[in-house]
Amino acid sequence: MSELLYFAEHRLQEVALAFLDIAYILRIIWLFKFKAAKDLQAQTGPPGATPGKGVIYSWANIAMPWAMESARNKFGFYLQFVVFHLGVATSIALSFIIPYAPGLLKNILPVIAMQVIIGAALLVGCYRIYRRVSQPFLRAISTPDDYFSLILLNVWFAVAILAAPNRPEQGEAALLIYFLMTAFFLFYVPFSKIIHYLYYPFTNYYFGKTMGYRGVYPLKRSQKPNPIVHA
DSSP, X not given: OOHHHHHHHTHHHHHHHHHHHHHHHHHHHHHTTSOOOOOOSOOOOOTTOOHHHHXXXXXXXXXXXXXXXXXXXXXXXXXXXXXXXXXXXHHHHHHHHHHHOGGGGSSHXXXXXXXXXXXXXXXXXXXXXXXXXXXXXXXXXXXXXXXXXXXXXXXXXXXXXHHTTOOGGGOSHHHHHHXXXXXXXXXXXXXXXXXXXXXXXXHHHHHHHHHHHTTOSSOOOOOXXXXXXXX
């Protein structure tokens, strides 16, 4: 391993992660400066409905496609969401496995599994770019950051597939590009739309708390037959 690759795998990643942590902490401190509004209406939930249950349901909602109308009606888009984010998670995990647990990649099966997941995410990412370019309403709401982030993620996926076997003796180019791009993402994320995931637990906490207080969350399916359908 060359000194440049060692630097990219270790020191550069450590500095980038420290920067990301500081940016996250500052954003969370800023977020807590805004006080959540209180419900002015009386608690209307049925017996057993509580704000706490609403929060848990709101946090878990992302893993319950049957509870989301958009996912029920277009389940394919939900699957794309899952595959794409699994690819992101796998690519991130790879950036820790290669420098700190390379023994996991000595077996070909984990390598192939990671390449398949990341490859599937790459296909979804390419389709997402196509949709943004081809559909007028998506073009209208898309920003340069949307295109830049998607294109960069797709390139990162492609390089991660090549870097997954972790064979520097066969050439360091893929590994070096992969770790340089990973470090770039760590510096770039706090200033891009990608950081939306940081707000997920906070926004869903407040939303779930309110919906639990009002008795909307957790959602319950009505057992009464539809009079129009059964007429």
